[in-house]
Amino acid sequence: MPTIIAPDILLPNKNVDLYKWAVIACDQFTGRINYWEELKGIIKDAPSALHLTLPEIYLTSDNSEKIKSINKTMQSYLSSKIFDCHKNCMILTERKTAYNNRRLGLVLAVDLEEYSFTEKAKIRATEGTIIERIPPRVEIRGDAQMEFSHIMLLIDDRRHKIIENLYGNKGTLKKIYDFNLNMDGGHISGYLVEKTKTVIDSLNALIDDKEILQKYGKLDKLLFAVGDGNHSLATAKTVWDNLKSTLSEKERANHPSRYALCEVVNIHDDGLKFEPIHRVLYNIDGQDFCKKFKKEFKDEEALGKIYFNGISEVKFPFNSALCYKKVQNFIDAYIKELGGQVDYIHGETELEEICKTKNAVGIFMPKLKKDEFFSYIINYGTLERKSFSMGEAKEKRYYLEARKIKG
DSSP states (O other), X not given: OOSEXXXXXXXXXXXXXXXXXXXXXXXXXXXXXXXXXXXXXXXXXXXXGGGGSOOGGGOOSOOHHHHHHHHHHHHHHHHTTOEEEEOSOEEEEEEEOSSOSOEEEEXXXXXXXXXXXXXXXXXXXXXXXXXXXXXXXXXXXXXXXXXXXXXXXXXXXXXXXXXXXXXXXXXXXXXXXXXXXXXXXXXXXXXXXXXXXXXXXXXXXXXXXXXXHHHHSSOOXXXXXXXXXXXXXXXXXXXXXXXXXXXXXXXXXXXXXXXXXXXXXXTTXXXXXXXXXXXXXXXXXXXXXXXXXXXXXXXXXXXXXXXXXXXXXXXXXXXXXXXXXXXXXXXXXHHHHHOOEEEEEESHHHHHXXXXXXXXXXXXXXXXXXXXXXHHHHHHOSBOTTOOEESOGGGSOEEOOEEEOXX
């Protein structure tokens, strides 16, 4: 079966206000209830993906009633025919935010048989998967009629020849949406791609033997690296694995649950920014930690910073991906032996402020380099947890396109 397909994509029809329809990924702003309450105030009872998804801030030990409501609303939307179905297509997306002038993407579907979060595969997790996060998501997806994806997959297209070429010819494509996203999410435009064979061929060519050897020096058929939404993809995989044992071989071949909707982005897109995720440690002996940290990394080559009673210089591994693994291993070992807690912080200003006002040690982490990303995964496996963030929270993918996952 093909790794990539051009799916039937559902979009709300012209009678639906897309400003109220599209909402940010459910795993964002998990500590800011005011964000979600303000969003509810904007949407109210209007048709919206908010009524079809479950923001993680509202997760509880028993989500059954919320999930029943989601499934009921989903069925109501389908029955009332608020969707237009665009068959066998892809959607070229153009996203502008306060942080970047343009980020391009391509919405399509991928075969979950080609994805793994534990082994080498054409579609591969980039960070460790936290198994405990999967069951509540399986509960949500298990009976759902449709999927709304915030999965973002990365390709290593160094010559900018696939998505960028489509964008260069956007004048020949039909624009199917063009609107401002709510809650300061920027602006998004979408163009219907109906001639998809050339696109699929070009994507598959990224893992031709010659191309792979030239890039990485070894044969490894890594086509898509998960940038965002790994736990959602792992959930879709789990649901499919549970379902396929009940199906005949013929039914498995084309069952809609075998595939997952996603947005593909070129890792070399200028609008895709990798932001570092810093470490903060609480309830430890700061002087002891800093002394041992500096001793552990004294022979490394790169310079870094540590915050405790001001800012001091430390040594880091030169490879930024390897740096995250070594630093995290040191932190985990220290806490296991002597106690304490670690938190993960976005932004140097916030890191510095925390270390000024609380008895904490902050480690300023380097920005992950794009040209190291695929090579590291191929040579070393998944990245350390919390190694990178793709842009700011408000730049995360919004739920907009949908796809039926029940036959």
